[in-house]
Amino acid sequence: MKKDLLGIADLTPDDIYRVLETADAMREIGQRPIKKVPTLRGKTVVNLFYEPSTRTRTSFEIAEKRLSADTLNVAVAASSVLKGETLADTAMNIEAMSPDMIVLRHASSGACHLLSRICRSRIINAGDGMHEHPTQALLDAFTIKEHKQTIEGRKIAIVGDLLHSRVLRSNVLLLTKLGADVWVSGPPTLVPPGIERLGVHVTTSVDEAVQDADVIMMLRIQQERMQGAFFPSLREYFNVFGMTKERVRLAKPDVIIMHPGPMNRGVEIASDVADGPYSVILEQVANGVAVRMAVLYLLAGGVEDEAAA
Amino acid sequence: MKRLLKGGRLVDPANGRDGAFDVLIDGDRIVKVGRDLPIDAGTTVVEIPGGYVVCPGLIDIHVHLREPGQEHKETVATGTAAAVAGGFTAVACMPNTTPVNDNAGVTEYMLKKAAEANLARVYPIGAVSRGQKGEQLADIAELQKAGCVAITDDGRPVSTALLMRRALEYASMFNIPVIEHCEEQTLKGDGVAHEGFQASSLGLRGIPGEAESIMALRDISLSSLTGGAVHIAHMSARQTLEAVRFGKSRGARVTCEVTPHHFVLTDEALASPVPYDTNTKMNPPLRETADRDAMLAGLADGSIDVIATDHAPHAADEKHVEFDHAPFGITGLETAVSLCFDRLVHAGVVSLPRLIELLSVNPAKIINVTGGSLAEGAPADITILAPDLAVTVVAAKMKSKSKNTPFDGWQLRGGVAATIVGGRTVYVNGDAGLLV
Numbered sequence: 001m002k003k004d005l006l007g008i009a010d011l012t013p014d015d016i017y018r019v020l021e022t023a024d025a026m027r028e029i030g031q032r033p034i035k036k037v038p039t040l041r042g043k044t045v046v047n048l049f050y051e052p053s054t055r056t057r058t059s060f061e062i063a064e065k066r067l068s069a070d071t072l073n074v075a076v077a078a079s080s081v082l083k084g085e086t087l088a089d090t091a092m093n094i095e096a097m098s099p100d101m102i103v104l105r106h107a108s109s110g111a112c113h114l115l116s117r118i119c120r121s122r123i124i125n126a127g128d129g130m131h132e133h134p135t136q137a138l139l140d141a142f143t144i145k146e147h148k149q150t151i152e153g154r155k156i157a158i159v160g161d162l163l164h165s166r167v168l169r170s171n172v173l174l175l176t177k178l179g180a181d182v183w184v185s186g187p188p189t190l191v192p193p194g195i196e197r198l199g200v201h202v203t204t205s206v207d208e209a210v211q212d213a214d215v216i217m218m219l220r221i222q223q224e225r226m227q228g229a230f231f232p233s234l235r236e237y238f239n240v241f242g243m244t245k246e247r248v249r250l251a252k253p254d255v256i257i258m259h260p261g262p263m264n265r266g267v268e269i270a271s272d273v274a275d276g277p278y279s280v281i282l283e284q285v286a287n288g289v290a291v292r293m294a295v296l297y298l299l300a301g302g303v304e305d306e307a308a309a
Numbered sequence: 310m311k312r313l314l315k316g317g318r319l320v321d322p323a324n325g326r327d328g329a330f331d332v333l334i335d336g337d338r339i340v341k342v343g344r345d346l347p348i349d350a351g352t353t354v355v356e357i358p359g360g361y362v363v364c365p366g367l368i369d370i371h372v373h374l375r376e377p378g379q380e381h382k383e384t385v386a387t388g389t390a391a392a393v394a395g396g397f398t399a400v401a402c403m404p405n406t407t408p409v410n411d412n413a414g415v416t417e418y419m420l421k422k423a424a425e426a427n428l429a430r431v432y433p434i435g436a437v438s439r440g441q442k443g444e445q446l447a448d449i450a451e452l453q454k455a456g457c458v459a460i461t462d463d464g465r466p467v468s469t470a471l472l473m474r475r476a477l478e479y480a481s482m483f484n485i486p487v488i489e490h491c492e493e494q495t496l497k498g499d500g501v502a503h504e505g506f507q508a509s510s511l512g513l514r515g516i517p518g519e520a521e522s523i524m525a526l527r528d529i530s531l532s533s534l535t536g537g538a539v540h541i542a543h544m545s546a547r548q549t550l551e552a553v554r555f556g557k558s559r560g561a562r563v564t565c566e567v568t569p570h571h572f573v574l575t576d577e578a579l580a581s582p583v584p585y586d587t588n589t590k591m592n593p594p595l596r597e598t599a600d601r602d603a604m605l606a607g608l609a610d611g612s613i614d615v616i617a618t619d620h621a622p623h624a625a626d627e628k629h630v631e632f633d634h635a636p637f638g639i640t641g642l643e644t645a646v647s648l649c650f651d652r653l654v655h656a657g658v659v660s661l662p663r664l665i666e667l668l669s670v671n672p673a674k675i676i677n678v679t680g681g682s683l684a685e686g687a688p689a690d691i692t693i694l695a696p697d698l699a700v701t702v703v704a705a706k707m708k709s710k711s712k713n714t715p716f717d718g719w720q721l722r723g724g725v726a727a728t729i730v731g732g733r734t735v736y737v738n739g740d741a742g743l744l745v
Contacts (some may be wrong), residue, residue, distance in 0.1 A: 088629050108631035109512035110585030117583075129633070131512030166512060193515065194506030 004116045004123040007132035008173040016174060020142050022294035023287070029066055030289060036172075040069035040300055044099040046071045048090070049061055049126070050106040055127050055261055055285065056136075059252050060103050063292035069100075069160055087111060088118055093117045101299065104128070109166075122299045130164050136260050137170035139291040141178070143284050144215055147256050152179035157209040157251075159241060160219025160268050161230075163190040167260045168219055172198050185209035186241060189230040206241055211249040216278075217258040221268045243269045248278060256280045311335045312732070313348060314691070317357030320364045322662045323670050323682040332363060334689040337731040342683055345460070355745050360697060361726055364665045365681050366398025366690030368672035369642060371463075371488075371542055371566060371617035374400070374431070377418055378407025383622040383710045385422035385431060388642070391620070391709035392429040393736040395642040396725035398690040399430035400620075401676055404441065405464040405572065406698020411436035411447035413455035420456050428735050429728075430690070432458040432678055437476045437487060443468025446475060453483045458676040461488035463542060466524050473528060477537025486675060488536040488565070491524035491549065492593070501633055503594040507576040511585065516594055518546030525549045528554035529563050540675055543567035543619045545593035547603035554612050564675050566615035569641060569648040570595065572604040579717060587628045587635035588715040591621065608667065609658050615675060616667045618645050622711030643707050644716045647700045654696065660697070689732040695741045698724040 001015050008016075029037055045064045049057055059071065064071040076090070085093075087106070091114075094102065101122045104112045109129030116123045127133040141151060148154055156175055162168050162184055172195070175182050184191070185208070196202050203209050206277040210216055221237060231237050248255060257269075257278045265271045274281060312334045319330035319342070326342070329531050333341035333352070348354055357363060371393065375383040383391075385402075392400045402419060404410035410419065416433045423431035434450030441462045447561045449460055460480055467473040476487050502508040504515025525541050529552060532539040541553060544565045555561040570591065575598050578589045589595055607613040621638025628635050649668065653659045659667070669692075673681030680690050700725060704717040726741035727734060734745045 086626070108633040110632045114631060129512050130514075168480055169510070169512060192509030193504055194509050197506050198510070228361045283321070 004112070005134055005295055005299060006112050006116055006123065006125050008134045008137050008170045008177070009132070011177070013177050016138070016141065018180065019138050019291065019294050019298060020145060021036065022298060023142050023290040026293035026297070027287070027290035029293070035066050036068055037066065038068045039297055040064070040067040043069045043101070043300055045069045045071045045101045045103060045296070046094055046099045047071060048076070048094065048105070049073065050111070051127070052074045053127070055288070056105065056160050056309065059285070059288040060126060060292050063289050063296055066289070067293055067296055068153045069296065087114060091115050091118050095121060100298065102243045124295060124299065127166055129166065130169070131166050132170045133166040134170050135288070135292055135295055136167050137174040138295065139284055139288040140171055140217065140258060140260070141174055142287045142291050143258065143280055144256070146287070147280065148214055152176060153181065154214040155181045155212055156215040156217060157213040158182065158217045158219065159206055159209060159243065160186055161190045161225060162186045162195065163192050164222070164225070165219045171217065172200055176200065183209040183213070187231050190225070206247060207250055210247050210250045213255055215256055215258060216243065216248065216251060218269050220260070220262065221264055238267055242267065243273050245270065245272055245276070248273055258284055261285070265290055311349065311352040313352050313370065314357055314363055315348060315354050316359065317361040317363050317693070319357060319683065320362055320665050321683040322666050323365065323423050324648060324684055326683070327662055332616045332652070332683060332691065334732050337689055339683055339685055339687050339689050342518070342685055357693065358743070361743070362661065362694040364692055364694060365669045365683050366728070366730065367396045367646070367668045368399045368678070368680055369397045369618050369620065370401040370615060370676055372400040372402050372620040373622065373638070374402040374419070376406065376422060377415065381624050385419060386426040387708060387710040388620070388622070388739050389423065389426045389428035389431060391642040391707060392639070393728040393730065394648045394691040394708045394725070395644070396694065396728055397429055397642060398421045398692060398728060398730045399432060399678065399680055400642070401432040401434050401458060403463045404434055404436040404461065409436050409441050410434070410457070411439050412450070413451045416452055416455035416457055429730060432456070432676060434458065434459045434461050434488065437462045437467050437491060438472060439740050441465065441471060446472070446479060449479055450483070450637070451458060453485060455640065457485070458678060459486050459488050460629065461463050461490065461542070463488060464701060466492045466494065470527055470531060471629070474531050474535060477531055477535040477539065481535065481537040484677060485677070486540045488542050489528050490526070490542050491521045491528065493520045493523045496520035496523065497578070501590060501594070502579055503576045503596040505576060505597050505672055507597070511579060512651045513579070518548045518596060521546045521593055522548035522552050525552040529561050532556070532561045532563055533559065536562065538562040538564070543568050543571070543593060543617070543651050544604070544613070545571045545600060546598050547600045550607045550612060554576045556610070564614040564671070566617040567608065567613050567644050568617060568619045572601060572608060573648050573652050574715065575601045577678070585632040586715065587632055588639055588713050590632060590635050590637055591639055592637035605658050608653060613667070614671045616645065616649060617672070618642055622709055623713050624711055625713070628713050638713070640707070640709050640711055640714050644714060645701055646694065647702070647721040647724050648716070650696055651721040655722055683697055691729040692743070693726040694723070695726040695738070696723045698722070698726070698741055700724040
């Protein structure tokens with residue numbers, strides 16, 4: 001792997017499989033009575049979050065602590081972004097204290113690329129604007145693999161706000177790299193132009209996307225999108241694109257339902273689907289810790305260590 | 310003092326000359342143009358190497374000199390130094406300064422600074438609306454009297470169809486064009502890149518080509534309604550070019566310009582070599598290959614009237630931020646000629662005489678200023694070009710105060726050898742081996 005994890009775009013299929021295999025080993029650590037290994041002892045990891053995040057930040061922090069890294073969280077209020085210190089200055093100040101890794105969450109696409117050019121520390125993208133969220137896609141792949149053994153050839157339907165979703169972009173890149181049959185569906189107002197060039201099927205018919213799917217992945221709908229006239233109302237959105245039990249029946253009998261969270265029950269997904277037997281939403285959260293441990297470990301030099309051993 | 314430019318190839322489309330002509334300059338004027346002019350006693354002879362080109366001074370009608378108010382980006386002095394280094398003997402500067410050039414005081418200040426710098430000629434462009442707020446017309450008669458050659462609300466479009474109508478009607482009284490930054494603002498929204506695959510893949514908010522063409526169509530219609538002249542600034546979208554062709558075919562008084570970056574680069578530059586390089590962020594945005602190719606076709610077939618740079622200097626720290634937060638714009642004065650040679654002339658898109666029309670003859674016509682001609686009696690505004698000079702773009706060495714160019718390190722064929730304004734040599738390129 002490269003110095004940084006900026007996006008799935010930079011990973012080869014081999015890189016992806018290495019993360020997933022490593023995550024498998026890491027998961028076991030979380031099942032021990034003493035959930036800690038000394039792997040990253042003496043390493044400093046800064047979680048630099050410019051956007052509010054509960055799940056991702058917590059998941060990274062637990063992963064770092066299980067690997068015995070010294071972690072610290074820097075939460076920058078969104079309101080101070082424009083009037084305060086620039087991202088470059090903040091990064092250089094943190095860099096001056098010689099951390100080993102910086103985990104960055106930022107509202108602007110490409111923010112981690114800027115950091116990558118400035119910092120010697122390894123940068124992990126924890127979500128940049130509408131661009132990528134690579135650890136989410138990796139944990140999704142880990143979850144799919146756990147249930148379906150293989151990803152190649154599986155029909156995967158991704159439904160929701162495709163336009164604003166970094167989860168969509170990372171997942172499409174990853175799943176197509178591994179040979180999945182990826183279908184994306186959402187209102188035409190929320191489909192990124194040219195997305196089909198990434199090798200996915202685009203349809204406004206959720207039924208078509210879901211038909212015989214092995215995996216259904218829902219994306220969050222943000223209520224403020226109504227003001228942008230992307231769709232008329234949450235009610236209408238749910239009627240046309242919401243994931244209901246009836247729709248799930250179109251998929252394969254052993255379909256799994258995924259959601260990166262946070263969920264809007266009754267908007268993109270019915271509660272009985274979210275909590276139903278096909279839902280693996282909480283498994284995704286659990287797997288997130290193992291996958292992030294794997295990423296931290298591999299970026300900290302795990303590959304070289306293994307090669308030397 | 311007389312100087313004779315002897316040798317080289319003279320390209321003067323306005324007077325139908327292209328060949329081995331000499332130019333005799335006396336003081337600030339061209340006094341004689343002819344083959345093998347005799348050398349009088351007391352005349353300094355400037356030997357122009359074979360292969361070099363003597364042409365009417367280049368005129369860039371779309372430049373942001375940033376003074377008054379944003380002197381940390383550029384001043385009239387540094388901007389005109391960049392202009393002459395880029396082969397431009399004259400520039401027309403945009404009114405979106407601080408304060409806005411919407412009154413004679415600001416215009417006169419710009420002209421005073423230009424006189425002090427004494428490099429390129431500076432033609433201020435006044436605001437269409439007071440404060441560029443899009444509400445009421447600026448004092449256009451006063452602006453024109455003070456020296457403004459056109460009006461524009463550049464940086465944004467003229468806000469409403471009604472205000473545009475009034476501006477076209479009112480400006481026609483002075484025979485000055487309204488220069489329009491075409492942008493339908495609700496379609497542009499908070500977009501930062503061309504709407505298409507690259508923006509989608511990079512997760513950047515898109516601006517469709519139609520945001521530009523819709524406004525161009527509005528303005529072309531209003532030009533037909535009023536008889537006023539509209540000039541479409543920095544055209545980038547193939548749909549806009551279609552609109553301009555349509556307008557011209559219907560006899561509308563519409564002209565248009567394209568920037569070098571819009572006929573050289575595409576939105577792929579946002580992804581590589583440096584992902585999210587803020588020096589690829591400009592408004593209008595770099596568009597896709599079909600648009601870039603349409604601009605080349607429009608240059609070749611004559612639909613496009615002018616090449617202008619939209620020279621938009623920004624300080625390094627202003628650009629050293631997230632892509633979303635970076636200001637739009639790049640510098641252009643010092644790279645235009647090399648890009649034009651390399652990508653247009655040597656690539657066989659346009660002939661050299663056609664390039665001179667695009668960079669000199671037509672710009673002078675559109676803003677109604679002297680220049681664009683090497684006629685006897687005309688001011689001696691002359692650019693000497695070195696079509697085969699190997700040029701490496703080095704941002705750090707540029708005369709402009711700002712270095713925000715996506716072309717740093719590019720190797721191009723063709724450059725500027727020297728620039729003469731009013732008979733005075735104001736720039737000599739040390740690499741071109743010319744003694745002017």
